[in-house]
Amino acid sequence: MADTAPPASPPDGVPPDAPPEAVPPDAAGPQAATSETVGPEDGAPRERDVTLRMEHASIAYGDVPVLEKIHGIVHPGEAVALIGPNGAGKSTLIKAILGLVPVVRGRIEVLGRTPALARRDVAYVPQADTLDPDFPVSVEQVVMMGRYRKIGWLRRPGRADRTAAAEALEQVGLTQRARHRFGTLSGGQRQRVLLARAIAAQPRLLLLDEPFNGVDAVSQHALLEAISVLKGRGASVVISTHDLAIAHLACEEVCLLNRYQFGFGPAEEVLTPECLRATYGGHALELRGDRVIVAQS
Amino acid sequence: MNWFDSAMHRALLEAALVGAMGGVVGVFVVARRLSFFTMALTHATFPGIVIAALLGINLLLGGGVFGLLIVAGVVMLGRGRGQDFTAATGVALAGGFALGVVLISAQSGFTKDLTAYTVGDILTVDTFDLATTAAVTCVVLLTLAMLGKELLLRAFDPDGAAAAGLPVVLLDLALLALVEMAVVATVPALGAILTLALLVGPAATARLLSDRLALLFPLAAAIGVACGLAGIWISMVADVAAGASIALLVGAVFAVALLLRRGVRRPRRSTALSGAD
Numbered sequence: 001m002a003d004t005a006p007p008a009s010p011p012d013g014v015p016p017d018a019p020p021e022a023v024p025p026d027a028a029g030p031q032a033a034t035s036e037t038v039g040p041e042d043g044a045p046r047e048r049d050v051t052l053r054m055e056h057a058s059i060a061y062g063d064v065p066v067l068e069k070i071h072g073i074v075h076p077g078e079a080v081a082l083i084g085p086n087g088a089g090k091s092t093l094i095k096a097i098l099g100l101v102p103v104v105r106g107r108i109e110v111l112g113r114t115p116a117l118a119r120r121d122v123a124y125v126p127q128a129d130t131l132d133p134d135f136p137v138s139v140e141q142v143v144m145m146g147r148y149r150k151i152g153w154l155r156r157p158g159r160a161d162r163t164a165a166a167e168a169l170e171q172v173g174l175t176q177r178a179r180h181r182f183g184t185l186s187g188g189q190r191q192r193v194l195l196a197r198a199i200a201a202q203p204r205l206l207l208l209d210e211p212f213n214g215v216d217a218v219s220q221h222a223l224l225e226a227i228s229v230l231k232g233r234g235a236s237v238v239i240s241t242h243d244l245a246i247a248h249l250a251c252e253e254v255c256l257l258n259r260y261q262f263g264f265g266p267a268e269e270v271l272t273p274e275c276l277r278a279t280y281g282g283h284a285l286e287l288r289g290d291r292v293i294v295a296q297s
Numbered sequence: 298m299n300w301f302d303s304a305m306h307r308a309l310l311e312a313a314l315v316g317a318m319g320g321v322v323g324v325f326v327v328a329r330r331l332s333f334f335t336m337a338l339t340h341a342t343f344p345g346i347v348i349a350a351l352l353g354i355n356l357l358l359g360g361g362v363f364g365l366l367i368v369a370g371v372v373m374l375g376r377g378r379g380q381d382f383t384a385a386t387g388v389a390l391a392g393g394f395a396l397g398v399v400l401i402s403a404q405s406g407f408t409k410d411l412t413a414y415t416v417g418d419i420l421t422v423d424t425f426d427l428a429t430t431a432a433v434t435c436v437v438l439l440t441l442a443m444l445g446k447e448l449l450l451r452a453f454d455p456d457g458a459a460a461a462g463l464p465v466v467l468l469d470l471a472l473l474a475l476v477e478m479a480v481v482a483t484v485p486a487l488g489a490i491l492t493l494a495l496l497v498g499p500a501a502t503a504r505l506l507s508d509r510l511a512l513l514f515p516l517a518a519a520i521g522v523a524c525g526l527a528g529i530w531i532s533m534v535a536d537v538a539a540g541a542s543i544a545l546l547v548g549a550v551f552a553v554a555l556l557l558r559r560g561v562r563r564p565r566r567s568t569a570l571s572g573a574d
Contacts, residue, residue, distance in 0.1 A: 136328065138510070
């Protein structure tokens with residue numbers, strides 16, 4: 001369902017072919033339907049909770065704007081795919097949702113709180129190949145890292161932490177590799193271990209940065225399965241990816257990004273040839289009207 | 298006669314303490330690839346110690362304060378974008394050492410000679426030095442034990458640590474300060490140049506022998522202690538410099554571990570190759 005407001009008309013500098021209204025207008029919807037400030041902990045039932053709310057958010061490193069006017073909402077149990085070319089700002093948006101990069105205009109709210117205050121309920125899955133494969137750490141130790149914030153300072157993992165870590169590892173199908181060194185696993189398996197680490201943290205919002213890059217079919221299947229289990233438990237998921245097919249498969253919503261937001265809404269409505277061509281600035285080829293190939297430059 | 302009255306006994310105890318501390322701290326130094334930074338730290342501590350000697354204040358205090366300035370500087374540089382961390386560290390290394398030499402050479406009639414600061418003199422450590430080393434060792438090991446899992450996450454996955462809400466800058470500062478304390482406590486025994494041997498060698502050796510983090514700490518500490526004690530014994534028997542003997546032993550043990558590991562690996566690799574052929 002399209003609980004999103006369309007982006008405001010783009011400012012100067014937007015490519016002329018950018019569609020100003022990529023999403024069916026539904027501006028009256030979300031703000032009216034949900035409370036802005038009440039956290040979900042109070043348990044008060046409401047029409048629909050919001051996990052992630054972005055309101056015309058602009059994000060910048062210092063003086064350099066990276067993303068402008070990002071606008072959309074993610075509900076519990078929903079997944080949104082961030083799609084756009086390299087350097088479009090997908091990773092930056094994930095960092096902003098983590099509160100690691102400042103929002104200079106507009107705002108981003110996670111579970112009714114500022115991103116920095118919501119980190120306990122948010123788990124982040126980095127790209128496996130950004131981590132040192134020589135690091136002397138075992139698979140089970142990596143998964144246990146997901147429990148560190150719940151364990152707290154100066155304390156050691158308890159029985160509940162070990163159980164949670166073991167279950168998380170089982171969910172990604174790597175129980176038998178628990179004692180292996182992290183770096184000895186394949187890229188796809190390492191990515192699954194990192195997802196297990198996030199699952200062990202029992203997040204309400206899961207952020208994955210390019211989780212399917214260089215991942216074999218078996219691991220891709222295991223990742224998708226585990227993500228859908230998390231969604232079934234009411235967690236929201238944000239996945240940055242190049243893979244339109246996976247976006248279709250795993251996500252209800254799609255956010256097209258290339259410095260500006262070129263669309264945010266249900267996959268079938270947003271993944272149109274027009275929107276993709278606009279997002280990729282001419283690097284998208286249309287095949288027979290309804291299929292699109294995106295060429296990475 | 299008191300056990301501590303013997304220079305030999307004091308030297309042995311000092312060597313065991315700095316060996317154990319260097320080994321444990323070294324596991325983090327190696328895991329975070331801080332070897333070069335630690336080398337700069339040892340050399341930058343040197344002018345601090347010289348200044349303290351000239352002013353007649355505690356040497357460890359002088360070295361410690363100077364080293365903390367370096368730590369703060371490196372953390373700040375590390376946060377800036379586009380800064381060449383390695384280059385800045387290299388400049389600090391040479392500059393710090395040069396400053397120490399200039400200060401010493403400008404001082405005529407200065408009692409302690411340069412070599413005592415550069416390669417150390419473990420046989421002259423007194424009871425106060427020992428007590429200081431023991432206290433620093435306790436503080437460093439306790440702090441590492443308390444912050445262990447957070448430091449581990451920060452070392453393994455910097456972005457993940459920040460994403461989990463850990464105060465990463467404070468953690469970095471804490472780790473560098475611990476390395477600095479270990480350096481300052483080790484410098485009187487091994488000197489500014491040789492201290493690096495105990496802070497990197499045992500941990501690097503342990504890393505060659507095991508992939509398991511939990512084993513690395515006791516293994517590195519044991520290697521450090523063994524090299525320290527054996528080095529003192531060799532220096533007594535062969536009448537050679539104690540600090541250099543320790544550093545040489547550390548190097549030799551590392552070389553043996555490297556050969557052992559190669560030996561273990563080669564058969565596997567050759568079968569894999571023949572299979573591929």
